[in-house]
Amino acid sequence: MSDMATERDIRIANKPARIPLRFPAPRTWWLCFAVSLCLLILFFVAATVLLLEGIGVWGLNIPVNWGLAITNYIWFLGIGHAGTLISAMLLMLGAHWRNSLNRFAEAMTLCAVVCAGLYPILHLGRPWFFYWIAPYPNTMTISPQFKSPLSWDFFAVLTYLTVSILFWYIGIIPDLASVRDRARTRTAQVLYGLAALGWRGSAWHWARWRQAYRITAVIAVPLVVSVHSEVSLLLAAGPIPGWTSTVFPPYFVLGAAFSGFAVVLMIAIALRHMLGLADLVTARHLDLLARFLLATGLMTAYGYWVEVFDTLYGGDLQDVETLLDRVTGSYAYTYWSAVIFNFVPLQLLWFSRVRASPTILFLVALSVTIGMWFERYMLVVTSLYRDYLVSSWGSYAPSFWEWSLYAGMLGVFLTPFLLFVRFLPVISAFEVKEALRETGDLEHA
Amino acid sequence: MAQVFTASADTRLRAAVLLAFLLVFLAVLFVGGYADSSYGTLTGWVRDQPVPFSHEHHVAGLGIDCRYCHTSVETSARAGLPATHICMSCHSQIWTGAPMLEPVRLSLASNTPLAWNRVSRLPDYVYFNHSIHVARGVPCVTCHGRVDRMPLMSRAVPLQMQFCLDCHRDPGPNLRPAAELTRMDWSDWDRHPEAHKDYGALMVKTHGIDPAKLTQCNICHR
Numbered sequence: 001m002s003d004m005a006t007e008r009d010i011r012i013a014n015k016p017a018r019i020p021l022r023f024p025a026p027r028t029w030w031l032c033f034a035v036s037l038c039l040l041i042l043f044f045v046a047a048t049v050l051l052l053e054g055i056g057v058w059g060l061n062i063p064v065n066w067g068l069a070i071t072n073y074i075w076f077l078g079i080g081h082a083g084t085l086i087s088a089m090l091l092m093l094g095a096h097w098r099n100s101l102n103r104f105a106e107a108m109t110l111c112a113v114v115c116a117g118l119y120p121i122l123h124l125g126r127p128w129f130f131y132w133i134a135p136y137p138n139t140m141t142i143s144p145q146f147k148s149p150l151s152w153d154f155f156a157v158l159t160y161l162t163v164s165i166l167f168w169y170i171g172i173i174p175d176l177a178s179v180r181d182r183a184r185t186r187t188a189q190v191l192y193g194l195a196a197l198g199w200r201g202s203a204w205h206w207a208r209w210r211q212a213y214r215i216t217a218v219i220a221v222p223l224v225v226s227v228h229s230e231v232s233l234l235l236a237a238g239p240i241p242g243w244t245s246t247v248f249p250p251y252f253v254l255g256a257a258f259s260g261f262a263v264v265l266m267i268a269i270a271l272r273h274m275l276g277l278a279d280l281v282t283a284r285h286l287d288l289l290a291r292f293l294l295a296t297g298l299m300t301a302y303g304y305w306v307e308v309f310d311t312l313y314g315g316d317l318q319d320v321e322t323l324l325d326r327v328t329g330s331y332a333y334t335y336w337s338a339v340i341f342n343f344v345p346l347q348l349l350w351f352s353r354v355r356a357s358p359t360i361l362f363l364v365a366l367s368v369t370i371g372m373w374f375e376r377y378m379l380v381v382t383s384l385y386r387d388y389l390v391s392s393w394g395s396y397a398p399s400f401w402e403w404s405l406y407a408g409m410l411g412v413f414l415t416p417f418l419l420f421v422r423f424l425p426v427i428s429a430f431e432v433k434e435a436l437r438e439t440g441d442l443e444h445a
Numbered sequence: 446m447a448q449v450f451t452a453s454a455d456t457r458l459r460a461a462v463l464l465a466f467l468l469v470f471l472a473v474l475f476v477g478g479y480a481d482s483s484y485g486t487l488t489g490w491v492r493d494q495p496v497p498f499s500h501e502h503h504v505a506g507l508g509i510d511c512r513y514c515h516t517s518v519e520t521s522a523r524a525g526l527p528a529t530h531i532c533m534s535c536h537s538q539i540w541t542g543a544p545m546l547e548p549v550r551l552s553l554a555s556n557t558p559l560a561w562n563r564v565s566r567l568p569d570y571v572y573f574n575h576s577i578h579v580a581r582g583v584p585c586v587t588c589h590g591r592v593d594r595m596p597l598m599s600r601a602v603p604l605q606m607q608f609c610l611d612c613h614r615d616p617g618p619n620l621r622p623a624a625e626l627t628r629m630d631w632s633d634w635d636r637h638p639e640a641h642k643d644y645g646a647l648m649v650k651t652h653g654i655d656p657a658k659l660t661q662c663n664i665c666h667r
Contacts, residue, residue: 126570139480139603139605139606139607140606141611142606142610190449193454197458198450198454198458
């Protein structure tokens with residue numbers, strides 16, 4: 001117990017539990033929510049058109065039969081990984097500063113995994129039969145092909161979604177009880193109370209909670225590596241030039257963490273501004289996130305370099321051709337956009353003055369998010385549009401409905417996230433308080 | 446401030462969660478049972494037809510061969526439903542005034558085919574070819590059942606993928622001599638297994654049937 005924790009600090013630490021009951025920025029929230037609801041409606045329209053008309057409304061064809069859908073699937077799933085890394089890995093490392101970031105980072109993970117999971121399903125020719133990929137006793141007497149990464153994909157995403165939900169929910173229970181205790185209206189008391197599952201904060205509760213939380217964290221961390229490695233194998237398992245480099249699994253995992261940290265940074269800055277949380281998400285947190293972004297960015301850049309080296313060193317004619325297509329072909333703009341958006345503004349983060357400026361940080365993170373999207377698009381399209389035979393060369397341009405679905409999917413991401421921001425404690429108040437007691441300083445909490 | 450929850454709230458929440466799990470479990474059981482039920486697969490359910498045509502009467506009673514009406518079964522993907530002219534090859538002579546046959550006469554007079562309702566329907570993503578099955582010796586009764594005992598037509602087997610695969614994985618025992626494929630009653634064949642114990646293997650060899658190929662996806666899904 002430290003006596004350095006002042007009244008003011010404790011009041012600040014309790015703030016996340018007060019926000020759902022007396023929301024500080026209702027007008028901004030409603031504005032954001034209205035936009036995301038419009039996007040959500042667009043999603044339903046685009047998905048309905050897809051279901052009624054079939055996959056032909058998209059610009060996909062042979063040879064480019066993976067387009068925006070798989071690009072976005074990889075992109076969304078990758079973004080989600082940062083939430084798990086921040087929450088679970090830093091929990092196990094005992095980094096107290098994670099407490100101000102983990103809750104909304106995990107919520108972001110959940111929303112991103114849902115978006116990612118929807119894409120492969122919608123991409124099926126007959127999405128209503130998506131459950132055929134699950135091994136269940138069926139009248140067809142066949143089972144999924146376990147040698148195929150497509151089947152691993154089903155398990156990977158489902159496992160990741162389940163563990164992410166569990167981890168997030170276990171983590172939020174004590175704070176839900178805290179909101180319940182502060183709630184004034186009976187409806188709020190009952191709803192938050194039900195969600196808190198009868199949490200009374202007894203020593204038993206805490207002991208069990210700690211066990212459950214840590215065990216789930218231990219399960220979650222390896223999933224980050226395995227899930228995105230599996231995603232890279234979706235590509236690498238096929239005989240497609242440009243997808244066969246052995247660097248793919250680590251390259252994908254690091255790229256995922258990179259894009260995810262960028263999104264966490266953007267959300268942290270936006271929430272901090274909107275909800276007035278500068279005392280909790282401090283300059284030190286932004287600085288640390290920026291350092292992580294820089295580090296994972298440089299590792300991703302190394303992946304780019306190894307991919308090029310690998311191709312030239314291997315010297316396979318088709319691989320070299322694909323590399324040349326990437327840097328000079330019809331989709332060269334995607335390659336160079338990826339390189340520029342990912343790595344050029346990133347270099348600003350070497351300077352501590354830049355890391356102290358939320359506006360610049362936000363712009364750098366936005367640039368990385370766009371850059372990583374271009375990377376996924378580049379990887380999918382440039383390897384496919386020129387097949388082995390010249391007669392099978394083709395091109396790909398996403399159709400109107402593909403873009404609509406993408407815009408709509410942002411609504412699928414934002415709508416639940418904004419509801420979370422409005423109705424649940426966005427920062428883990430009890431963990432911040434715990435860290436405050438142990439370190440006596442909100443900077444470290 | 447009054448207590449929000451009573452002392453039994455925890456127990457009631459647990460009971461509700463348990464109940465929810467139970468309901469999900471039962472729903473899954475129900476869906477599984479439905480998918481395999483005769484109601485779900487339409488097995489044994491008579492379909493309404495424009496004319497109450499009796500296979501029992503025409504096949505068992507009169508002894509008309511299947512191919513007299515289903516003319517393209519040996520040469521085409523579809524067995525073919527008879528043109529009204531085929532009905533009329535007899536019914537222009539007998540039962541010419543029967544009220545039951547009014548739609549048939551109307552069809553001939555107006556030159557529009559009778560709209561029969563399909564009994565044995567496969568999904569649109571299944572490529573099924575009658576001619577190859579007939580050519581290799583799969584008798585009609587295997588898939589269509591004892592139509593000679595059906596006064597009104599109904600589906601005899603569920604026609605689910607497992608039914609197709611059971612045979613594709615081990616075709617030998619289901620093959621019969623080509624000359625007798627339209628026979629309905631194979632009880633004597635089944636009674637004397639030793640009389641034809643090598644027949645299936647021999648036919649598989651003769652026709653070059655490879656079960657490994659027969660279970661590849663693109664055999665039926667093209």
